[in-house]
Amino acid sequence: MNNEQRFWHRLSGHLILAGGALILIALGQFQWGTAAESTEPMVTAVSTPQPIAEAEETEATPTPLPQGPLPVINDNSLAPLPNPRTYQTKLPAHDFQMHEVARGETPNIIADQYGISADTLLGGNTWLSQESNQLQVGAQLVILPVNGVLHKVRAGETIESIAELYQVPAADIIAYEPNNLEFPFYRLVPESELVIPGASIGQFYFTAPKSVATNAAGEPQWKVFGTGTYIWPTNGRCITQFYNGFHPAIDVSSSEGAPVYASDTGTVTYASFASGTYYDYGNLIVINHGNGFETFYAHLSSIGVFPGQTVTQGELIGFTGNTGRSSGPHIHFEIRDNDFRTNPLDRLGGGYQNCVG
Ligand SMILES: [Zn+2]
Numbered sequence: 001m002n003n004e005q006r007f008w009h010r011l012s013g014h015l016i017l018a019g020g021a022l023i024l025i026a027l028g029q030f031q032w033g034t035a036a037e038s039t040e041p042m043v044t045a046v047s048t049p050q051p052i053a054e055a056e057e058t059e060a061t062p063t064p065l066p067q068g069p070l071p072v073i074n075d076n077s078l079a080p081l082p083n084p085r086t087y088q089t090k091l092p093a094h095d096f097q098m099h100e101v102a103r104g105e106t107p108n109i110i111a112d113q114y115g116i117s118a119d120t121l122l123g124g125n126t127w128l129s130q131e132s133n134q135l136q137v138g139a140q141l142v143i144l145p146v147n148g149v150l151h152k153v154r155a156g157e158t159i160e161s162i163a164e165l166y167q168v169p170a171a172d173i174i175a176y177e178p179n180n181l182e183f184p185f186y187r188l189v190p191e192s193e194l195v196i197p198g199a200s201i202g203q204f205y206f207t208a209p210k211s212v213a214t215n216a217a218g219e220p221q222w223k224v225f226g227t228g229t230y231i232w233p234t235n236g237r238c239i240t241q242f243y244n245g246f247h248p249a250i251d252v253s254s255s256e257g258a259p260v261y262a263s264d265t266g267t268v269t270y271a272s273f274a275s276g277t278y279y280d281y282g283n284l285i286v287i288n289h290g291n292g293f294e295t296f297y298a299h300l301s302s303i304g305v306f307p308g309q310t311v312t313q314g315e316l317i318g319f320t321g322n323t324g325r326s327s328g329p330h331i332h333f334e335i336r337d338n339d340f341r342t343n344p345l346d347r348l349g350g351g352y353q354n355c356v357g
Contacts, residue, residue, distance in 0.1 A: 123149035166199035226289030248341035282324020
């Protein structure tokens, strides 16, 4: 295209656009015109055929409302009552502090930080079983602001029945402000949680540890020392995997949940679901015997001790299980001599059964 052609081409383009705009304006005015004219009732407008040629323009016309009185429905069941109001029960509004258990902490150490009793740790965290203490490093604890129990409301319960359950005055539950119990009905919402001040659900199964001091090099100075003798960690003697270079331990088969005992006296240094180095061990307890020896108890179903706790030879420390890399309930037991994994059968007395294969 030369310049002249280009000029005409552009000009014609502009003319088409301008023409289109004019048509649109004209149509719009026509619309505005009909709207301005409709001083008559809208019903008339509907019965009159639309004088607008363009189909899309009719879509813009609003659908008229039906005229005349509204139909009477002879049913007042859904009619609002005079002065309607929804009674909405307030939910408890707690704002609990949380505490992450650190190594070496005991229930008393934690409770003292918050000015509550150790039993209140149990009261705020009812998942902590009394028989099998799950209080271990990393556990997240709800810290109740007062001594008591956190109670989850069940359907049908009343303030009176809950007060009766915990043997505390109902007035104390009502008076605890964050419970949000409203006079006069003190309605309870099932599944909501109330703090029951002064209540208790029992005491921790926990033996206070002896303090473990550290020497100048920062190494623990064990206050508790092993006897140097080792007893079987379970009642079973059925060995499914012996000690070898690839498996520097023994596996003793067991039913799920059989008791596990401290093989010798010492201090618990690990009591948790294993991570990091101990990845495959599942729930693991490690006891340091203070004499260079450690014992390892792996794949447990539950742990009954706390890091820092001292245990004596033969003390119940947990229960057998199938956690971690394990193909069935058994205990994986190691005796380490200054980090070297020795053959436990060299130190365990008595006979055993060969259950391999
Ligand atoms: Zn094993």
